[in-house]
Amino acid sequence: MKNSPEPTVVVRRIPVWKQLLSPEQQIAMVEDLRGVVKAAPLFSPVTPSGKEMSVRMTSAGKFGWVTDRRGYRYEPKHPSGAPWPEVPESVLDVWRTVSGYDRDPESCLVNFYGTDAKMGMHQDKDEADFNAPVVSISLGDAALFRIGNLERGGKTESIWLESGDVCVIGGEARLLYHGIDRIRPGSSSLLPNGGRINVTMRVVT
DNA sequence: TAGTAGCA
DNA sequence: GCCT
Numbered sequence: 207m208k209n210s211p212e213p214t215v216v217v218r219r220i221p222v223w224k225q226l227l228s229p230e231q232q233i234a235m236v237e238d239l240r241g242v243v244k245a246a247p248l249f250s251p252v253t254p255s256g257k258e259m260s261v262r263m264t265s266a267g268k269f270g271w272v273t274d275r276r277g278y279r280y281e282p283k284h285p286s287g288a289p290w291p292e293v294p295e296s297v298l299d300v301w302r303t304v305s306g307y308d309r310d311p312e313s314c315l316v317n318f319y320g321t322d323a324k325m326g327m328h329q330d331k332d333e334a335d336f337n338a339p340v341v342s343i344s345l346g347d348a349a350l351f352r353i354g355n356l357e358r359g360g361k362t363e364s365i366w367l368e369s370g371d372v373c374v375i376g377g378e379a380r381l382l383y384h385g386i387d388r389i390r391p392g393s394s395s396l397l398p399n400g401g402r403i404n405v406t407m408r409v410v411t
Numbered sequence: 412t413a414g415t416a417g418c419a
Numbered sequence: 420g421c422c423t
Contacts, residue, residue, distance in 0.1 A: 257414050273413070317413095328413040358412080385413075 207231075207303045217365050218353045219379040223304065227370040231296070232345055232396055238294035239316060239345075239403060242266045245291040246284045248318055254278070260323040266293045266314040269410045271332065278332050280313060280410045293407070301341050301407050304374050309338065311407035319349065319389050319402040327354055327362075327385040330375065330408070338409035339376025345369050345403040348393040354383035369394045 213221030227235065248262040251273045265271060269280035270290045283289055293314040301311050317325075330340050344367040351373075354362040364387065367373070375382065389402050397403070 251413080253412080253414065255412075255414070257412095259413060261413080271413095278413075324414095326412060326414055330413090 207299050211303075215365070217363055218382060219377065220353060220373055220375055220382070221304075222365060222367070222371060222373040224368070225370045226300070226304070226372040227343070229370070229396075232370050235294070235296045235343070235405075236345060236396060236403070238296050239405070242291050242294065242314075242316060246270070246288060247286070248316075249285055259325075260320070261325060262318045262320075264316050266291050266297075266316065267407075268312040270313060271315045271408075280332060297343070297405055297407065300343055300372055304372055305339050305341050305407075306374075306376075307338055307409070309409050311341070312410045313408045315406045315408070317404045317406070319347075319386065319404065321347075321389055321391045321400060323386075323401075324388060325386040327352065327358070327383045329381050329383055331381060333408055333410050335409060335411070336380050339374050339380065341407045342367075342373050342375065343405040344371045345405070346394050346397040347400060347402045348390040349402050349404070350387040350390075352385050352387050353379075356381055356383070358383060366390070369396050 214224040246264045348368045
């Protein structure tokens with residue numbers, strides 16, 4: 207992969223590389239992610255308030271992000287008790303290309319969005335060190351990504367993230383509220399059954 | 412409040 | 420899209 211290319215666009219201090227991954231790289235990554243899901247099956251997380259999230263998720267790496275009535279946190283094992291699988295090399299390559307960070311990620315969260323899935327506005331703040339960025343990879347159907355402010359409320363900006371796009375949430379943007387408003391069904395043929403995969407990598411400790 | 416529904 |  208190219209070394210530290212310039213981002214295509216920057217939205218609210220979040221750099222976005224459109225089509226950083228070629229179609230061939232996207233296909234290979236999806237194949238790697240199928241291996242992750244086989245070892246650590248997708249589950250439907252429940253928020254601390256007891257509501258089921260519309261995305262299904264799993265993780266790879268040393269820690270995986272989970273939520274249930276006990277709260278949001280990183281855990282060293284899948285809810286089944288099995289250890290999380292290794293982060294695929296294809297995914298790590300993206301981190302090393304765009305993160306600008308020395309340490310490798312300790313957590314790789316894999317979120318699957320069906321046609322109707324959404325993600326409400328939130329901050330990523332379950333990590334110990336906000337100096338490390340969050341790197342996000344989009345695969346499959348396009349998603350409307352909304353970026354807000356350091357506190358709830360106020361004006362927001364949106365951008366469509368398409369298959370192969372990568373963005374980095376770091377620096378001054380690290381704690382911005384953000385979310386996914388909707389998925390555009392049929393916008394990609396990468397996933398035979400449609401939907402979107404979002405892969406996010408983080409340093410957790 | 413990593414949620415939802417309702418109205419326009 | 421805006422509101423909560």
